[in-house]
Structures are given as structure tokens and as C-alpha cells.
Amino acid sequence: MKNTLKRLTKACRDTLTFAKRSLLKIYHNPEKLFDVTFTPVLFTLMFAYLFGGAIAGDMKNYLPTLIPGILVQSLLTATSATGVQMREDIEKGVFDRFKSLPIARIAPLAGPLVADLVRYLLCTGFVIVTGLILGWHIGGSFVAVILAIILAVFFSWSISWIFAFIGQVITSSAAITGISMTVMMLLTFLSNAFIPVKTLPKFLQAFVNLNPVSHFVTALRDLLNNGAIHSNFWLLLGLSLVIVVIFAPLTTIKYSKTI
Amino acid sequence: MMATNELAIQVKGLTKIFKGKKAVDHVDLTIQKGEVFAILGPNGAGKTTTVRMMSTLLKADGGTIEIFGHDARKEAAEVRKHIGLTGQYASVDEDLTAWENLMIFTALNGLNKQEAKAKATQLLEDFTLLEAKDKQIKNFSGGMRRRLDLAVSLIANPPLVFLDEPTTGLDPRTREQMWDVIREMIAKGTTVLLTTQYLEEADQLADHIALIDKGKLVIEGTPDELKREVGELKFIVKFDGNATNAGIALIKEVFDRSSELVINGNEIQVPVENTLQISDFFVKAEQRKIEIKVFSMQKPTLDDVFFKLTEENK
Numbered sequence: 001m002k003n004t005l006k007r008l009t010k011a012c013r014d015t016l017t018f019a020k021r022s023l024l025k026i027y028h029n030p031e032k033l034f035d036v037t038f039t040p041v042l043f044t045l046m047f048a049y050l051f052g053g054a055i056a057g058d059m060k061n062y063l064p065t066l067i068p069g070i071l072v073q074s075l076l077t078a079t080s081a082t083g084v085q086m087r088e089d090i091e092k093g094v095f096d097r098f099k100s101l102p103i104a105r106i107a108p109l110a111g112p113l114v115a116d117l118v119r120y121l122l123c124t125g126f127v128i129v130t131g132l133i134l135g136w137h138i139g140g141s142f143v144a145v146i147l148a149i150i151l152a153v154f155f156s157w158s159i160s161w162i163f164a165f166i167g168q169v170i171t172s173s174a175a176i177t178g179i180s181m182t183v184m185m186l187l188t189f190l191s192n193a194f195i196p197v198k199t200l201p202k203f204l205q206a207f208v209n210l211n212p213v214s215h216f217v218t219a220l221r222d223l224l225n226n227g228a229i230h231s232n233f234w235l236l237l238g239l240s241l242v243i244v245v246i247f248a249p250l251t252t253i254k255y256s257k258t259i
Numbered sequence: 260m261m262a263t264n265e266l267a268i269q270v271k272g273l274t275k276i277f278k279g280k281k282a283v284d285h286v287d288l289t290i291q292k293g294e295v296f297a298i299l300g301p302n303g304a305g306k307t308t309t310v311r312m313m314s315t316l317l318k319a320d321g322g323t324i325e326i327f328g329h330d331a332r333k334e335a336a337e338v339r340k341h342i343g344l345t346g347q348y349a350s351v352d353e354d355l356t357a358w359e360n361l362m363i364f365t366a367l368n369g370l371n372k373q374e375a376k377a378k379a380t381q382l383l384e385d386f387t388l389l390e391a392k393d394k395q396i397k398n399f400s401g402g403m404r405r406r407l408d409l410a411v412s413l414i415a416n417p418p419l420v421f422l423d424e425p426t427t428g429l430d431p432r433t434r435e436q437m438w439d440v441i442r443e444m445i446a447k448g449t450t451v452l453l454t455t456q457y458l459e460e461a462d463q464l465a466d467h468i469a470l471i472d473k474g475k476l477v478i479e480g481t482p483d484e485l486k487r488e489v490g491e492l493k494f495i496v497k498f499d500g501n502a503t504n505a506g507i508a509l510i511k512e513v514f515d516r517s518s519e520l521v522i523n524g525n526e527i528q529v530p531v532e533n534t535l536q537i538s539d540f541f542v543k544a545e546q547r548k549i550e551i552k553v554f555s556m557q558k559p560t561l562d563d564v565f566f567k568l569t570e571e572n573k
Contacts, residue, residue: 097350102339
């Protein structure tokens with residue numbers, strides 16, 4: 001029992017060391033944050049001005065629909081970067097040294113993903129602030145906003161574990177990027193992220209309503225615009241937990257076995 | 260027989276199969292504590308695969324590996340406490356400074372902040388990198404990078420260090436600097452297992468050399484033993500057609516090892532033990548008016564060595 005606790009503490013400490021390593025990399029190369037700062041701001045502006053009038057009558061009316069949607073899109077697009085980077089590092093042999101060290105096996109994988117939390121927080125912050133500048137009113141309470149941020153970051157984090165796993169299975173980083181782009185594009189556009197579902201043909205509505213991304217967007221909208229917690233919120237929190245519980249060990253096992 | 264507790268590494272029947280091909284094929288190696296052991300072989304011979312299995316990065320498909328008496332497969336965690344590894348590709352982080360890299364790896368090795376700072380400073384000093392400590396690794400030269408990489412593998416003072424091709428891709432001057440660094444490490448009593456493609460490097464650094472080709476151990480011995488086996492100078496001479504018989508007779512008369520000569524038309528090859536015999540040959544050829552068309556001296560390359568030894572293996 002004492003031994004297990006000791007090992008767990010060591011695993012956490014090693015993970016935090018690897019997280020620090022990733023954060024230092026970002027510190028030296030701030031351009032690595034491009035996809036979670038500049039890109040989401042640009043997309044928010046583009047979507048607001050381009051589609052605001054057509055979809056909601058005017059730009060400001062569109063913001064309560066758009067901001068949670070664009071937040072989800074920006075976050076989900078950012079979730080594959082670390083998995084891809086890990087694949088490249090493994091190919092380059094960077095992980096060899098880690099494997100020969102007396103450290104917890106999960107640490108080199110979990111560390112960069114923990115550092116990702118900072119990326120997701122930044123992304124969330126940038127989108128929300130851009131929304132506010134454009135004139136969006138947050139209807140939810142302070143607590144609701146905090147819960148929305150937690151959900152946004154935690155769900156994205158769980159998805160990044162899926163990509164970490166894919167990075168262990170598929171050996172070409174270009175292929176991972178391609179697949180993730182396509183899947184995320186489909187899932188975010190075939191959801192309620194940018195449009196009212198009612199305008200869609202019936203068969204598409206069925207898909208959109210099943211799409212987990214729609215549930216994610218709805219949960220964030222409820223929290224940010226109305227301060228409401230519906231079943232969606234708990235469903236997604238539960239789903240995130242299940243994903244992490246499945247994919248973290250799976251990724252670690254696969255990583256320990258390969259090469 | 261050496262007592263088992265004097266052994267750093269004992270490998271028996273080590274085998275690794277990649278896609279049905281034997282990358283490492285029943286290799287046996289015994290490495291004493293305090294020894295520098297070189298695994299020498301061409302690209303794709305199985306050197307790196309062997310090192311990766313010994314350093315617990317890769318599971319063997321057959322055979323056993325014991326590091327200081329610990330089984331590399333069953334007691335991998337214990338083995339990792341005793342080894343340092345410098346891979347073929349620097350695993351220090353390009354974007355981080357030398358100091359930051361050392362701080363990360365000291366933390367991973369379980370040192371506290373104070374110990375970490377002392378250790379990092381000492382290593383930077385030992386490897387003459389102290390001035391460059393706040394530079395990002397991407398601005399390091401190839402030699403500096405290798406030195407830092409080596410420094411990182413020494414953080415935990417491991418009694419056994421694996422160096423996988425420590426000088427591949429370095430220019431001759433930097434290579435010699437690296438050799439000096441490795442020699443200092445050896446002087447402190449660290450057991451070193453290094454792999455190399457260069458006969459000269461093995462000769463310069465190692466107490467024992469194992470030649471590996473196509474996954475198989477070809478020969479093992481001290482550098483002197485190996486040189487005796489393969490490091491011979493060859494004298495090649497081409498006679499004018501009519502003079503060939505007289506020429507062969509003269510070679511047989513002059514050279515100690517003329518029984519090993521190879522005749523290829525009017526071109527004769529003979530191994531040379533004593534270089535004075537070559538001048539003797541020219542003097543006598545002049546006296547006897549034996550006409551020589553072309554001559555050359557050849558020092559065997561590693562390829563020749565392998566060619567010869569693998570031919571013998573068949």
C-alpha cells in the first residue's frame with residue numbers, strides 16, 4: 001500500500017517534470033501557440049462578420065450561437081497536435097532516453113498532455129474575450145463560466161488522449177494530421193456549432209443530434225448563455241472521464257510495447 | 260572463470276527477429292566490470308538493436324541478458340537504475356537550453372533542486388559546456404550536442420554506460436575531442452559499451468572488440484588480436500606478362516607470408532608483415548630486370564575484414 005502510494009507520487013512528479021519540459025518548449029517557441037491564439041480569434045471574427053447577418057439577422061444576434069461553437073471547433077482542432085508531436089519524437093529517437101530512465105512509463109506521455117491544459121485554457125480565454133469585444137453578453141453566472149471552462153478544457157483533454165493513442169498505432173505523423181483534420185472538420189461542421197439544426201434536411205438532423213460535438217456545444221451554450229446545467233453537462237463530463245480511463249492506460253501499454 | 264559478480268554484462272544466445280528476418284542472431288557477449296567494450300560493424304549489422312535490447316528498450320525474442328546479475332527483461336526497472344544511455348540521435352531537447360535540459364533530466368533521475376544544480380554545474384564543467392549553458396541546443400555544434408547528450412546520461416553516475424555510435428557524423432577534430440571525453444569517463448572506472456562503424460575508434464578506445472555482421476558475432480577479441488587477424492598490409496604488383504613467373508618466384512623468395520599470395524593473371528597480391536621486405540623486393544627486381552607495370556599498397560578496410568571473415572564463416 002505504502003509502495004503503491006510512493007509509485008503514484010513518483011508518477012505524478014515525473015509527469016509534472018515532463019509537463020514543465022513541454023511548457024519550456026512553448027516558452028522558447030511561442031509561435032507554437034499560434035493554433036490556440038491567433039487562429040481562434042481569426043475564425044471568430046470571420047464567422048461573426050461573414051455569417052452573422054445571414055444566419056441570425058445581424059452579427060450581435062449570432063454571437064450566443066457562434067462563440068460556444070467556435071470555441072469547440074478551435075479546441076477540437078488543437079487536440080491532435082500533441083499526439084502528432086509525440087509520434088515525431090518517437091520516430092526521432094527522443095523517447096529512447098526516457099525509456100532507459102527509472103521513471104514511470106506514463107510520464108513522458110502524460111506530461112505533454114498535462115501541458116496541453118495550458119493551451120486549451122488559452123484558447124478558451126482568447127475566444128471568450130474576442131466574443132466579449134464583439135459585444136457578446138455572458139448570461140451565465142461566474143460559477144457557470146468557470147464550469148464551462150472546466151468542461152471545455154477537460155473534454156478536449158480527453159480527446160487529446162485518443163490522438164496520443166492513435167499516434168502510437170499509426171506510424172506516419174502526416175497521416176495522423178490528415179485523418180484528424182478530416183474527422184474534426186466533419187464532426188464540427190455536421191453539428192449545431194454554427195447553424196440552427198432546424199434548417200437542415202431530416203437525415204442530417206438525425207446525425208447532428210447524435211454527434212457528441214453537438215452535445216458539447218449545447219452544454220457550453222447552456223452554461224455560458226443561461227447559466228444552466230442540463231444532463232448534457234454530466235454526460236460529457238462522464239464521457240471525458242471514460243475516455244481518459246480507457247485511453248491513458250491503453251496508450252501507455254502500447255507505448256511500452258512498441259519499438 | 261571469472262566470478263559472476265565481476266561481470267557487467269552477460270549475454271547468451273541473444274536473438275531478435277524483425278519481420279521474419281534475424282536482426283540479431285544468437286549473440287553471446289561477456290563484458291567485465293571496468294572494461295570498455297566496442298561492438299563494431301557496418302550499417303544494419305544489428306549493433307543498435309543489440310544495445311537497445313541490453314538497455315531494456317527492446318524485448319529480445321530469444322536468449323538472456325544479465326546486467327550486473329539482473330535479468331534485463333524480468334528486472335528491467337532494476338537494470339535501469341544502473342545504466343546510462345546515449346543513443347544515436349541526441350535525445351536532449353532542441354528548443355531548451357543546456358541548463359534546462361539538465362534540470363529536466365536531473366529531476367527525472369530523482370535529484371532534489373540543490374543536488375540537481377550542483378550536478379548540472381559539475382557536468383557542464385567536465386564537458387566544457389559551462390559557458391554555453393544558457394544557449395538553446397539548436398544553436399549547439401554537433402560536438403557540443405553529443406557532449407551534452409553524454410553528460411545527461413551520466414547524471415545518475417551509472418556504473419555502466421551505453422554509447423550508441425557516439426561519433427557518427429562528427430568531423431575528425433570533434434571526434435577526437437569526443438574520444439578524450441570518453442577516455443576521461445573510462446579513467447573514472449565506468450564500464451562502457453560502445454558501438455561504432457569505425458575500426459579506428461574501436462582501436463583507440465576499447466579493451467575488447469566484437470565484430471558483428473548481419474546480426475551474427477563474427478569474431479571477438481582484443482584490438483591486437485583482431486589486428487593480427489585482419490589488419491594486414493597488402494602489397495599488390497602487376498608484372499609485365501613475360502616477367503610474371505620470375506616475379507612470382509621473387510615474391511616467394513622475399514616475403515615471409517608468400518604462401519598466402521593470390522595470383523590473378525599477371526597481378527599478384529601478398530600480405531606484408533615487414534615493410535622492409537618491400538624495398539628488398541624492388542632492389543632485387545631491379546637487379547634481375549623484372550619489369551613491373553604497376554604496384555600499390557593496400558590497407559584493408561573494414562569491408563575487407565568483413566568480407567574475409569564472413570567468407571570464412573560460410
